[in-house]
Amino acid sequence: MLIKSFFAGFGGQGVLSMGLILAHSAMREGKHVTYLPVYGAEVRGGTAHCTVAIADEEIASPVASEPEYLVTMNQPSVNKFQNFISSGGTMFLNITLIKQPPSRGDIELIEVPATALAEEMKNIGSTNMVMLGAFIYETGLVERKTAEQSIEEFFVNKKKLIPGALTAFKKGYDFMQGRRK
Template sequence: MLINTIFSGFGGQGVLSMGYIFAYAAMSDGRNVTYLPSYGAEVRGGTANCTIVISDEEIASPVASSPEFVVVMNNPSLLRFQNVVQSGGIIFLNATMIDARPIRGDIELFEIPANDIAKELGNERVMNMVMLGFFIKKTGLVSREAVEKTLEDTFSPRGKTMVTLNKKAFMEGHNYD
């Protein structure tokens, strides 16, 4: 089984860290994984995306031709990636930031108001973890435990509150229906 996922949004929306945590959790689950970030000259405000490939076999290409899953955090990302998704694939859409909806009939759509939920938690920046929780729940690609462990490893150098906040955001997304 080989699964390609693209995470996409504004630079600063935490798109790369979303992908990183997903990739790291997949590695902890014992899968082969590649994480390929787009990297622009600008550090903030540009568009960012990353491609994560997970597989039980050796991974040939870290570049995805037509991903099974695409996570879009803003309007430009939807425009750019909606035609790339495989037929029968799924788009995960941040409903707070995106007004438009994909026009294709051969793909599935899951939406979540990630910013709104994050705002309720007191920090809009954790919208990425809300989305990640939602994405993991719907796809079941990696275990919840692996993600939680990854969140602890990643955020503990930045203090306990960060770990708690990000875990909470992740669970909010996970339980969203």
């Protein structure tokens, strides 16, 4: 098994954090992992993206060409990366900020109102954790408990953010769980 995921959005939306937490979660579960962040102009407002590959055996390359999963947090990411995902793959859309979903008929689209759900919690900074919760539920790449442990570890130096991050993760996870019933 080799599963490749690609996360994209504006710098400041936490896309690199989503990828890193997923990578750490998979490592906690004994899987082989590569994490490749792209540090270009990802200052707030610029584009940021990262790739995460998870496998049962060693991974030859950290580059995730034609990923099975693509998480897009804004419209420019959809426009730029929609043709990057493999045919038959799944694209997650932060539908609050994406008004023109891709027109490809060969991929599954999963619309998550991540920004709106974070705004309901009065915690816009946790939009990425909402999306990560939805992603983990839908893909099953790692166990929920493992992801929650990785979130706590990720924010260990910012302990005051842990409760909000976990609540946001749960909100996204529960959103997908309710959507699938």
